[in-house]
Amino acid sequence: MLCNVPIPFPCVKIDKELNIIDFNGVYKEWSRELKGVKSIFDLKSDFDVDKKNQKTCINGKYYELFTEAENDTFNVIFIENPYINSQGNVASNILVGILIVDNSLEIQETMDEIRFPHFSAIIERKINDYFNNMGGLVKKFEGYKYLFVLNKEMLQKLKEDKFSIVDQIGNIEMGNDVPATLSIGIGMNGNTVNEDMAFARAAFDLAMGRGGNQIVIKESEDSYQFIGGDGKEVSKNSKVRARVKAYGLVELILSASDVMIMGHKNPDLDSLGSAAGIFAISNFYDKKCHIILNKVTSSIKALYERLCDDGRYENVFINSEEAIKIAKRRTLLIVVDTHRPFLTECPELLETQKNIVMIDHHRKATGAIDNCALVYHEAYASSTCEMVTEMLMYIKGIRLSRTEIEGLLAGITVDTKNFAFKTGIKTFEAAAYLKKNGADTISVRRLFKNSFDEYLARSEIIRTAEIIYDNMAISVLNNEIKVDNPIVLIAQAADELLSIRGIEVSYVLCEYGGRVCISARSLGKVNVQKLMEMLGGGGHQAGAAAQLENVTMDEAIALLKEKIEEYLKEKN
Numbered sequence: 001m002l003c004n005v006p007i008p009f010p011c012v013k014i015d016k017e018l019n020i021i022d023f024n025g026v027y028k029e030w031s032r033e034l035k036g037v038k039s040i041f042d043l044k045s046d047f048d049v050d051k052k053n054q055k056t057c058i059n060g061k062y063y064e065l066f067t068e069a070e071n072d073t074f075n076v077i078f079i080e081n082p083y084i085n086s087q088g089n090v091a092s093n094i095l096v097g098i099l100i101v102d103n104s105l106e107i108q109e110t111m112d113e114i115r116f117p118h119f120s121a122i123i124e125r126k127i128n129d130y131f132n133n134m135g136g137l138v139k140k141f142e143g144y145k146y147l148f149v150l151n152k153e154m155l156q157k158l159k160e161d162k163f164s165i166v167d168q169i170g171n172i173e174m175g176n177d178v179p180a181t182l183s184i185g186i187g188m189n190g191n192t193v194n195e196d197m198a199f200a201r202a203a204f205d206l207a208m209g210r211g212g213n214q215i216v217i218k219e220s221e222d223s224y225q226f227i228g229g230d231g232k233e234v235s236k237n238s239k240v241r242a243r244v245k246a247y248g249l250v251e252l253i254l255s256a257s258d259v260m261i262m263g264h265k266n267p268d269l270d271s272l273g274s275a276a277g278i279f280a281i282s283n284f285y286d287k288k289c290h291i292i293l294n295k296v297t298s299s300i301k302a303l304y305e306r307l308c309d310d311g312r313y314e315n316v317f318i319n320s321e322e323a324i325k326i327a328k329r330r331t332l333l334i335v336v337d338t339h340r341p342f343l344t345e346c347p348e349l350l351e352t353q354k355n356i357v358m359i360d361h362h363r364k365a366t367g368a369i370d371n372c373a374l375v376y377h378e379a380y381a382s383s384t385c386e387m388v389t390e391m392l393m394y395i396k397g398i399r400l401s402r403t404e405i406e407g408l409l410a411g412i413t414v415d416t417k418n419f420a421f422k423t424g425i426k427t428f429e430a431a432a433y434l435k436k437n438g439a440d441t442i443s444v445r446r447l448f449k450n451s452f453d454e455y456l457a458r459s460e461i462i463r464t465a466e467i468i469y470d471n472m473a474i475s476v477l478n479n480e481i482k483v484d485n486p487i488v489l490i491a492q493a494a495d496e497l498l499s500i501r502g503i504e505v506s507y508v509l510c511e512y513g514g515r516v517c518i519s520a521r522s523l524g525k526v527n528v529q530k531l532m533e534m535l536g537g538g539g540h541q542a543g544a545a546a547q548l549e550n551v552t553m554d555e556a557i558a559l560l561k562e563k564i565e566e567y568l569k570e571k572n
Contacts, residue, residue, distance in 0.1 A: 010078040013070075014040050018047065021073065030078075040076060049074055055081075095152040095188035096196040098204040099127065101144040101169065102183045102212040110177040119174045120144075126172075130165040134158075152188045155217070163215055163227065181213040189219050209364025211379035211541075224366050226530070239390070245376040246391035249334075249357060252373055253285055256332035256355060260323060262292035262345040264338035266487045269447065270383045271337040272300045273411030274359065276307060276404045277388035278334050283312060284398045291316055292323045292345045297485035298454065302447045303410060306403045320346035327353060334359065337384040339368045339377060340538070359384055361415075363529055365538040379540075382422040385411030389430040402438050409434045410447045417495055421542050454489055457481045461493040461508055462500075471525075472564070473497045476553060477510035486510040487517050491545070494521040509556060516548045516556040526567070534563045 010027035012020050018040045023031075040047050044056040044065065054065045058078075066077045101123060108116050127146055131138040134157065136150035150158075163184070170179040185207050187199025203218040210216075214228035253259060259282040263271030275291050282289035296304050307313045318326075323346050327333075333353040339360040341347045350356065350369060357374040361381040381387050385408045392398060400408075412431060416423050419431075435441075450458075457477065465475035475493065483489050490508040497506035498521055505526045508519050518535065520528035522542050529544040537546025548556050 007077070012040065012076050014049075014074050014076060016072060018049065027078075043078075093152055094193065094196060095150050095155055095186055096193070096200040097148045097150070097184055097186045098200050099146040099148060099182060099184045100204075100208075101180050102208070103178065103181050104144040107176045107178060107180060111175050115174050119172065119176065122172055122174070123169055123180060126168050127165065130168070155186070155188065159227075166215075166228065183207040183212045184215040186215070186217045188217075206364050206366070209368070209377050209379060211363050222366070226533075241378075242376075242387070242390040243394045245374065246394040248374050249281070249376075249391060250285065250395065252332055252355065252357060253282055253287055255330075256287065257328050257330035258288040258290075259332045259334060260290050260292060260327065260349070261334045261336060262323075262349070263336050264343045265294070265345060266297060266485060267293065267295075267345075268297075268299050268337075268411075268488065269303060269407070269414045270385050270411035272303055272307075273407035273409075274336040274384040274388045276303075276407045277385065277392060277400070278336060278359075279313075279316065280398065280400045280404050281392070281395060284395065289316065290318050290323065290326070292320060292349075293317045294319050294345055297488060298451065298483075299485055299488040302449070303403070303407050307407070310401055310403055312401070320348070324348055324352075329354070331355065332357065335369060336360070336388070338362065340365060341367070341369055359387055361387060362538065363540055365533065380422075380424065382424070382427045383412045383415035385409070385415070386427055386430045389433060390426060393433055400437065402440075402443075405434050405437050405439045406444045406447070409439045409441075410444050413444060414448070422540070450492075451484075454483050457483050457489055458493045458496065461490070462497060465497060465506075467503075468561070468564075469568070471502060471504040473500070473503050473506045474557065474560070475506075475508050476557070477508065479511060486512045487519070487545075490517065491519040491521075491543075494519045494543075497521070498523055507560060509553065509560070511553060514549070516551055516553055518546045518548070518556070518560060520544050520546075531563055531567050534567070535559065 007024070008026065010030045011024045012027055013022035015021050020040060043058060044054065047065075048054065049067060052067050054067070056063055056065060061080055063078045064081050066079065068075050107119070111119060124140060128138050131148045131150065134150055134154050136148055136154065138146055138148040140146050166182050169182055172180060183204065185200050185202070185204025187196045187201070187203055190196040190199055199218040203216040203224065206224065207214050207216040210226075214226065217225040217227070219225070261275045261278050263275055272293075279289050279291060293304075308317075327349060331353060332355045333349055334357040335344055336359050338344060339358055339362065341350050344350065356369065356372045357376075358369050358372045359376045361378055361384050363379045364377060376387060378387060389408050389412070392400070409431060412427065413419070416427060419427070460481065461475045461477055465473040467473055475497070477486055477490055477493075487510070490510045494506045494508045497503055497508070505522045505528065506520070510517050518532065518537070520532055520539075520543070522528045524542065527541045529539050529541050532539055532544035532546040535546040535548060537544060539545055548559070551559065
């Protein structure tokens with residue numbers, strides 16, 4: 001093999017010291033942008049002359065290097081391989097997807113039993129036709145789940161087509177009261193087909209954890225793309241899941257040496273109320289239990305004081321430092337009302353403890369707590385208190401104190417904005433269960449009272465709000481106004497702004513802890529969760545938040561407006 005032989009690939013001749021002594025015309029043209037290349041080491045720092053086939057990245061493109069000895073020199077040919085990934089491995093050239101009709105059971109309950117099989121057959125035919133027409137393979141493998149495989153170049157076609165299969169299925173009308181919705185998880189760019197499948201499962205789980213009715217694409221270990229998700233979460237009325245989770249939680253509590261419960265930083269009534277509910281379960285089974293709480297904010301002060309008056313809660317509340325000191329190998333750590341490690345009261349415990357339970361109702365974001373022994377994550381639930389109450393219904397003989405019961409009802413009331421948002425059948429069933437067991441709604445209402453200064457601060461936020469796009473309000477908490485917990489206050493102000501006629505979306509900002517915090521609320525036309533995710537936050541479609549570091553308030557407002565404009569352009 002000689003470099004002067006016409007070949008369509010870059011070729012160089014190197015000496016024993018691996019210096020480039022000759023090259024062909026293709027290499028000369030190819031290397032115009034490669035400045036100062038004198039040695040093969042400049043092209044591949046770990047080049048091994050004894051290896052006949054090696055891989056490297058040059059100017060963002062991946063090449064296979066083929067080496068052949070010729071007397072005292074070596075010829076090296078560079079062949080570009082677009083299927084080599086960033087790890088230097090040959091990546092698979094396919095994408096793997098998992099699709100589910102995520103509200104099939106709810107549709108079946110509302111349809112005539114004679115029509116439903118025909119309805120299912122139409123859905124199956126449309127799904128098969130859609131992916132078969134793209135040259136793909138599709139197979140139904142479990143209930144209303146489908147596995148499909150496509151050439152990965154088809155992803156661009158799917159995007160250009162705006163995943164029209166979602167609308168095709170949603171437009172089927174055969175006496176169903178609600179339209180059928182799809183959730184799709186797609187994985188690609190793995191080292192193997194097995195890794196593509198693992199990516200697809202992770203994307204699918206994330207789509208379902210965010211409430212379903214959307215598409216999630218995972219193109220690498222830490223890269224996710226979200227499409228859709230503007231519709232309401234897919235509500236599940238089945239009680240089987242809650243019963244199974246309740247039994248699983250009890251088994252884990254019984255096998256643990258002790259229990260620790262923690263919610264999120266700057267706790268609210270849903271966080272503390274659900275922690276009290278889990279404490280009641282642990283106490284019922286005579287397990288020593290602690291609740292990790294670093295700061296008692298104004299929003300939970302009334303409930304916290306009532307709990308402390310209960311003799312069972314003596315020495316129960318501890319801070320992060322104490323928790324790290326007393327945690328044991330067999331301690332069961334239960335995280336409530338959040339699924340993101342950095343938001344918890346003590347993230348360090350998540351790294352040291354092996355037995356972890358996570359209970360949350362927020363729409364799932366990337367970077368969730370992993371390696372849990374039990375996960376109860378329902379994005380359609382109104383609150384974590386609702387989920388805990390539902391589990392309590394399946395624990396026979398348990399008795400809760402009146403404060404615990406009212407704390408759970410307070411958490412549901414706060415997160416549903418007095419039963420106005422995200423209320424389903426289960427929400428009212430949970431509230432009825434708590435009421436039946438002694439909850440006093442007047443007593444619950446006393447847990448929400450604010451100080452006079454907080455009321456004035458909230459009024460000032462509303463008075464100074466700026467209206468944009470005719471239906472959005474943006475306001476800021478003045479730094480000169482001092483309140484105990486500004487994050488809770490801006491959330492309350494954002495809620496109150498929605499009560500003004502014509503306001504569909506509200507954003508309230510404040511400076512706290514060296515960051516700019518944003519609380520966003522919506523009546524449904526704008527998915528504030530997607531907006532806050534653009535800023536590194538998250539939450540629900542109707543209520544979300546974000547925290548920005550290393551920015552001034554003016555910069556934060558400008559960035560927020562930029563993302564609002566970006567979201568509206570994408571939506572339209």
